[in-house]
Amino acid sequence: MTSAGAAENDTYVLAMPAPTSLVVLPQWITPGNTHPNSRYQEAMWSMALLIDNPGTRLGKLHWKNCPEPLRDQVKLAAWTMINGQLRPTYLQVRGVQARSRSGAPDMAATCLEWMRLARWLHERQITSLGACTETEWRAYASERLPRVSRDTAAIICVRLTNLWAFDQLSARPSGITRPPWESGGVDDFLPAGGAAGGGENATEPLDPLVLGPLLIWAIRFVDDFADDIMAAWAERRRLVAVVAATKAEPTGWAALEQWLLPMARDGHALPAYMDKREVQVATGLDPEFWTRVMRLVPA
Structure with missing residues (x-):
């Protein structure tokens, strides 16, 4: 348990946003990005200020898709993810690919996954993320993960774990329980791998005589x-x-x-x-x- 004084001095814990607070704080906006910024109280958040690539779709978060009893809690965790960073101690045990912040498309997909969980909890008359215990985590995983591929299921588990991680960094944590795959390993929660498992690419490689002209014309284009x-x-x-x-x-x-x-x-x-x-x-x-x-x- 972290004391109130320690939380105030913790640079990874963000201050509580006000209804009129910006969704994307200025330090995360690249100079030249002139997209309008949303406000915390608004029902739709634009992710455009986090996107500088003209070829990337400008995502939006529609909070009407999150049940009202759980909306404020999920919204605060989302705002903390958009403007915060995961602790280095959290990342050290998660491999070289772990990042303190992800890109805007991944943030949007993560929030959509959190909303999906919130709808599942709401259907079971659960109105607080703090009431999502190990029992609920296991029940949700047993319904959600078998419907997707093994790789997608692993990504979903990471996104759900991030809800717990960013909740701890918010100014008003909901107290959601740590997902059980964090302590017991994720493999038991994932669907069985396909016949071509091992992560190897089974596609026949293109001949250099084909790939060379394709590359030249791509550069010319x-x-x-x-x-x-x-x-x-x-x-x-x-x-x-x-x-x-x-x-x-x-x-x-x-x-x-x-x-x-x-x-x-x-x-x-x-x-x-x-x-x-x-x-x-x-x-x-x-x-x-x-x-x-x-x-x-x-x-």
Whole structure:
């Protein structure tokens, strides 16, 4: 048990955030990253300020997906992970690949895994992470892990362990129990390995005569189109900013209706976008408007 005075002097324990606190503290934001910062009290957190690679999807955390009784506890652990670092003593026993901080995509995936656990606990009328004991950990692992591959299950175990680790570094720990695979070993919790186990890549390697030209053309593609790619990315960001700053007005809705409704009546293709490798109708508009449009789409 850590005393209150010791916790105050512990540089790894973060101060309690206020409702208006920034989701990403300034020390983790790269100069030049101008994405808007979310506030702790908001129902959606943007991870964009932690992402500098233009090819990486700008993730978001939607807290509506976390049950209300457990939301504040999971939210605090998530904020601590975003702005804190794991202790060196914690990392020393976890191999050379262990890191005090992970990247934004992994943080987002970790938070989604925590929300999944919270929903499972909520379904069993458990309203506090502190009530997640070894019994609950084992029951959840027995349901969650057999549904995925062995490698994915190992990653899930790490993410769930991080909930316990970052909870200890928060200003108001929930007291969630240490997962049982931390003391007894994770192997017993993982599904059996496949026939090609051992981590070896069984794919036939490409012949150098094939790989060489591919590499040359990949380099040429980047060299020849780099300016166009960056210009397109800048233009996309400009258009997104314009849309975000433009307020919808009746004249605009009328013009959109005049353009879109004839397309729906005549069975023409509607505005769409790619999501999870599927083409979906662009439903970012007013739901009532889209209800009117979709009634006109031929079955």
